[in-house]
Amino acid sequence: MSTKVEINKNGRPVGWHWQSWVYYKGMMMIAFEKKGVVDFATDKKTAADAKDQAEFDGIQAKIKLMIMTPRSMQLAQQVMMNKTGTEMWKYLEDFYEGKTNAATRANQEIILFNRLQTARCKADEDVAQHVDKMFTFKTQLAALNADVTEPIFIQMLV
Numbered sequence: 111m112s113t114k115v116e117i118n119k120n121g122r123p124v125g126w127h128w129q130s131w132v133y134y135k136g137m138m139m140i141a142f143e144k145k146g147v148v149d150f151a152t153d154k155k156t157a158a159d160a161k162d163q164a165e166f167d168g169i170q171a172k173i174k175l176m177i178m179t180p181r182s183m184q185l186a187q188q189v190m191m192n193k194t195g196t197e198m199w200k201y202l203e204d205f206y207e208g209k210t211n212a213a214t215r216a217n218q219e220i221i222l223f224n225r226l227q228t229a230r231c232k233a234d235e236d237v238a239q240h241v242d243k244m245f246t247f248k249t250q251l252a253a254l255n256a257d258v259t260e261p262i263f264i265q266m267l268v
Contacts, residue, residue, distance in 0.1 A: 131206040132249045151199045170195045219256040
């Protein structure tokens with residue numbers, strides 16, 4: 111599986127295979143901003159903030175399309191049970207940030223921390239790419255509120 115993620119013409123990640131929730135979330139937030147729906151996607155604005163129900167429904171449809179269109183069928187099926195785009199986005203945040211299931215969160219932390227600890231720069235590997243990969247693991251841990259302290263992380267880089 112490739113670690114490269116294609117960005118479509120609308121700025122949304124395509125072919126995301128759960129490699130980095132932090133990257134995916136960042137790209138989706140940019141796409142939401144570009145379409146002017148970020149406050150509705152993040153539930154900062156509700157139906158009461160729209161001009162009318164038709165405008166709100168249109169915004170929610172736009173959010174749902176942005177979330178589901180470039181996804182694999184497996185990911186789309188995970189979120190399509192939610193009624194609104196806002197609910198879909200909250201589901202993804204809760205799932206990938208480990209908010210809904212402590213066991214899932216702990217498992218994600220263990221996997222990421224082990225990947226970080228066992229990461230080694232091979233003789234023929236690009237050092238900058240290796241360091242970038244380690245920072246990606248650290249950022250993913252931070253998204254789970256399991257940040258690695260700087261001294262420990264620096265020791266892993268050495």
